[in-house]
Amino acid sequence: MLSYIVPFLILILVVVFIHEYGHYYFARKYGVGVTDFSIGFGKELFGWNDKSGTRWKICAIPLGGYVKFFGDRNVYSQADHQEILEKYNEEEREKLFILKPLYQRVLIVFGGPLANFLLALAIFFSIYTFIGKDFTPAVINEVQQDSPAMVGGLKADDIILEIDGNEVKSIMEVSKFITMSTGDFINFKVKRSFNELTFKIQPNMVEGDDGLGNKVNKRMVGIKLGAYNNKVNHVKLGPAQALYHAGYEVYFVSISSLRYIGGMILGKADTSQLGGPIRIAKISGQVATFGVLAFISMMAYISISLGLINLFPIPMLDGGHLMFYAFEKLLGRPLSQKTQEGFFRIGLFLLLSLMFFTTFNDLKDLGLFR
Numbered sequence: 001m002l003s004y005i006v007p008f009l010i011l012i013l014v015v016v017f018i019h020e021y022g023h024y025y026f027a028r029k030y031g032v033g034v035t036d037f038s039i040g041f042g043k044e045l046f047g048w049n050d051k052s053g054t055r056w057k058i059c060a061i062p063l064g065g066y067v068k069f070f071g072d073r074n075v076y077s078q079a080d081h082q083e084i085l086e087k088y089n090e091e092e093r094e095k096l097f098i099l100k101p102l103y104q105r106v107l108i109v110f111g112g113p114l115a116n117f118l119l120a121l122a123i124f125f126s127i128y129t130f131i132g133k134d135f136t137p138a139v140i141n142e143v144q145q146d147s148p149a150m151v152g153g154l155k156a157d158d159i160i161l162e163i164d165g166n167e168v169k170s171i172m173e174v175s176k177f178i179t180m181s182t183g184d185f186i187n188f189k190v191k192r193s194f195n196e197l198t199f200k201i202q203p204n205m206v207e208g209d210d211g212l213g214n215k216v217n218k219r220m221v222g223i224k225l226g227a228y229n230n231k232v233n234h235v236k237l238g239p240a241q242a243l244y245h246a247g248y249e250v251y252f253v254s255i256s257s258l259r260y261i262g263g264m265i266l267g268k269a270d271t272s273q274l275g276g277p278i279r280i281a282k283i284s285g286q287v288a289t290f291g292v293l294a295f296i297s298m299m300a301y302i303s304i305s306l307g308l309i310n311l312f313p314i315p316m317l318d319g320g321h322l323m324f325y326a327f328e329k330l331l332g333r334p335l336s337q338k339t340q341e342g343f344f345r346i347g348l349f350l351l352l353s354l355m356f357f358t359t360f361n362d363l364k365d366l367g368l369f370r
C-alpha cells in the first residue's frame with residue numbers, strides 16, 4: 001500500500017503545486033493580495049506565513065489545492081461595489097482581484113492550466129535533451145492471420161508512415177496512435193517498396209494488458225512490429241528540436257484527450273478507461289517501479305490532464321471562470337451573482353457526477369464490482 005501512496009502523494013503535490021503557483025504568480029504580478037496558498041483541503045497539517053502575508057499550508061486531504069485572494073468572500077470572486085467602497089480603503093482596493101482589469105483576471109485564472117502545460121513541456125524537453133528520443137522507423141514484421149490488418153490489406157515489411165494523419169516518427173508511437181484513435185476505422189499510410197499506400201483498418205476491441213499488469217480494453221489491428229533494418233535510432237536532441245518535439249507531444253496529448261472525451265460522450269470510446277484518484281494512485285505506484293524516468297514521464301501526462309480538465313467550461317473550474325469572463329466581455333458587464341450561482345450549482349452537479357463515475361470505475365478496476 002505504501003508503494004502506491006508515496007508516489008501518488010509526490011505526483012499530486014508537484015502537479016497541484018505547479019498549477020496553483022501559476023495562479024499565484026500572475027496574481028502577485030498584477031498586485032493581487034494572496035491570503036492563502038494551500039496544497040490539499042480540510043484541516044491544516046502545517047504551514048507558514050511569508051513576508052507578503054500569504055499563508056502557505058499543507059492540508060489533510062491531498063486531492064487538490066487552492067489560492068485564496070484578498071477580499072474574496074465566495075467562489076465567484078464577486079462583491080457589491082458599494083460594499084467594497086465601505087469596507088476597504090484605497091490601498092486595500094489595489095489588492096482586490098475583482099477590481100482588476102478583465103485581461104489581468106483572465107491571465108490569473110488561465111495561469112494555473114498554463115503552468116501545468118509548461119511543466120509537461122519542461123519534462124519532455126529535458127528528457128529529449130539529456131536522455132534522447134526514439135526515431136526508429138516502424139516496420140510490420142508480421143500480420144496475424146485473419147486479423148483486421150490482414151483483412152484491410154496491410155502486409156509484412158510495410159513501413160508505417162502515418163496513422164490517422166499523425167506522422168509516425170518512431171516505432172514507439174504506433175501503439176499510442178492506435179490507442180488514442182476513436183473512429184470506426186483507423187487510417188494507415190505505409191511505404192511498400194517504392195509506393196506509398198493508404199488503408200482503412202477496422203480494429204477489434206479486445207481485453208489486454210497495459211504493460212503494468214492491469215486489464216484494459218484495447219483497440220487491436222493484429223500486427224507485430226520491428227525496427228527498420230533491425231537498427232534502433234535513439235538520439236539526443238538539440239534545444240530547438242527538443243523544444244519542437246516537446247511542444248508537439250503536449251499538443252498531441254491535449255488534442256487526443258479531447259477527441260477521446262468526445263468519443264466517450266458520443267459512445268464511441270470506452271468509458272471504463274476513465275479513472276480517478278484511486279486509479280491514478282495505483283498506476284503511479286506501478287509506474288514508479290520502472291524507475292524515475294518513467295515516473296517523471298507519467299507526471300508530465302498527468303499535468304497535461306490536470307491543465308486540460310481545468311479548462312473545461314464548467315463552473316467551479318478555471319474554465320468556468322473564463323467562460324464568465326467571456327460573457328462579461330460580450331455583455332460589457334459581469335453576469336449577476338444570482339446567474340453565476342445557478343451555473344455553479346450545475347457545475348457542482350456535473351463534478352459530483354464525474355467523481356461518482358470515476359470512483360465506480362476505480363472500485364470496479366480493483367475487483368469490487370463485476
